[in-house]
Amino acid sequence: MSLIEAPRTPTRGRRTGGINWEKWGWIYMRASGVVLVVLIFGHLLVNMFLGEGVKAIDFAFVGGKLSDPFWQVWDGLMLWLALIHGANGMRTIVNDYATNPKVRTVLLAGIAVSTIILIALGTLVITTFDPCPAGADPALLASFCEAL
Template identity: 75%
Template sequence: MTAIPMPNERPERRPGVNWEKWGWIYMRASGVVLVVLIFGHLFVNLVAGEGVKAIDFAFVAGKLADPFWVVWDTLLLWLALIHGANGMRTLVNDYATNPTIRRILLGAILVSTIVLLTLGTLVIYTFDPCPAGSPADLLPSFCPVNQ
């Protein structure tokens, strides 16, 4: 026979990590950081300088040549993707009532998040606007071959 908890009593706590609590905390903390990262990104890309008409291959290449912007874009990518994936996970847990469909959807979210994080990070860290051995007529004007 189980005892009925009194109104002032706390329910018994299960051992282990409370993933829902940490997911909730992550959403709040990453949301605050993302606001700063996104508005900084928008300001530099759209307001400072010549505005949207200045965004081209050379602009992106120049940004990705600076370690500050590499870290900035990496943080933006990772925080935004994990933030979005955690939000989708919450929606699936709230609305997918069939356990098999829930597992499939959660697996799809996990796989797509890992693939996008991997590809995005590779692009940020391996971007080379002037690859060696490329024909000079295909390279941008700022590459040393054309100068």
């Protein structure tokens, strides 16, 4: 039978120096969770309740939103925090349940690669989105686009 040591038991023979990544991951989850609640509810408020509601969401609405630097930062921050928050949660689950070191390494690498790819693609879309594409139907364009 193994005993669980008391929380303040001095460590013997364990690594005590360096950065405690688990502690910082735990702190990140709490801080990002609070910020994400504000970002998500702000996003829902603007998209669902203000103005004409859901029926107003179309290409012109999204184009107008993503042409504003404020909303680019808002959506970019929401994207980054949510993806890293989710990846950190998945990392914790893998560390808790994957007992085979090789399987754990493959799963953690898959989480890291997919998170990096999704962050890169999402950031690319947010920062390079053109709300006034050439040759588009003028009825679908945002009101600030000049008819070409």
